[in-house]
Amino acid sequence: MSDTILNDLRPQRADAVTAPINEDWLAVVLGLAIFVLALAALVNVDLIGWVVTTSVWSNFSQALKATSKDFSSLGGIGALVATYVALLVVLSACAGALKANLTRFALAFTAVFWIAYASWVIGNFANFAAVTPAEQQKFGISWSLKLTNEGGYIFALIAGLIIANFFPRFAEAVREAVRPELYIKVAIVILGGVFAVTAAGKLGLASSLILRGVAAIVEAYLIYWAVVYFVARKWFGFNREWAAPLASGISICGVSAAIAVGGAIRARPVVPVLVSSLVVIFAVVEVLILPFLAQAFLAHEPLVAGAWMGLAVKTDGAAVAAGGITESLILAKNAAEGVNYQPGWILGTAATIKVFIDIFIGIWAFVLGYIWTNHINVTPDQDKAKLKEIWQRFPKFIIGFLITFVVGFYLALGTPADIAKKVPAAIGEANTFRVIFFILTFFSIGVLSNFKTLWQEGFGKLAAVYLLSLFGFVIWVGLLISWIFFSGITPPLAS
């Protein structure tokens, strides 16, 4: 997503209008920095092993610890404080680069971090997270919600929703640090390396996923978009200026696509921003429902479930997050039946599908921009759609994802055995940061989801198109396509 465009349309973030760098590039820099620091472990230098990790717990003293045994002397609380301080410093630097008010950001981020992480810790309480009878016995409990440890994401999301809908003034006060797009992009950059190490063990399966990813693009752009545009124009009477960004937001990728297409067709800037207001709300509803549906009905088709999340959930953050929850729930259900799949494939499938869809946002926006500026609202030559807009609208964070994927792949397969064997553990430390950025994303998505928006004047029609298109068409056709291309394929078993 071009955050220069996004930030120009969101005057409450006046910081980014004159910022020297945008969120996309910051996500690339930060994600790559974490990845590179993690790789120092390949030469036996542990630079980020102090980052906090959380385990399922019944005794709080066992909940937190440093990721690496090298830093065990820090203790759990020490690791948590170190993580908070490091993220505060680094993200404040990012906020400074975006010309944000640093004091406001620091205060807001403090609230965001501690509330979000506390929610994650609560979500890891054994009575919420423990899955198998053996686990319940280990913790001495007689019942559990069986949400798995990644159910903590749902707790973070719910905490954000409570703040958004019942404490709106507090939500506004912490708004400076509520940046789900930045957080999920950093996470996706790191995820590239994580997935590469997973995929390196099964090249054929990874290649297969890529072919199927192409099918996802075809569906999202050519089929979804056309149907939703027709519904918006013909059934609901939206004019072209509203229908194009709306169709893009519903069928392709929520905020990014709505704003890219809005800009390409020269819509008034506030139109795609209003459309985007609904995207997050519907994505939240999907995240709360679809992973549990997937666990109930697709536990024996895990990659169908992963692909479904990538095709049906319409923001980067929510789609990848939904993939993570779905993986956790499905792996747990299969583990309870004695089948232990290797983790990473379901999440990787969802993320890969979403990344493929994102790659072509710029191209699709250019195609629509060309049609609009040459055939619908014919503009002077200097304002016609230009090829360079494809690069301008290309979501730059994908470059980071590709870099970490290629480097991770090479390290796993192209280095001597003594180096290659250290790669999973090294990237595992970066993955701990990925989890934390997921937590921040979930919480932030919740804080941005004020359901009262749906009842504001004029939003009823927008919401109705969204509801009908998403829950009446996009989700089910996405499931059908996922089934056609991914059924019968299962992740490898864990060794």
Place this chain on the structure above:
Amino acid sequence: MAQLDVRQELQKELHRAPVEPLLPIEKKLIGWSLTIGLVLLVALALLNHYAPVTF
């Protein structure tokens, strides 16, 4: 506050906007997009079925 006024005006506009009939170019965009999409999907599904990537 000015931005809030603009948003409120746009929301009211949504409520009252006159209908614009589909232009021929829009019908072509929808038609071609769907047709190419369905054809490509069928082709990919057949490729996946008869020449799957083995692993």
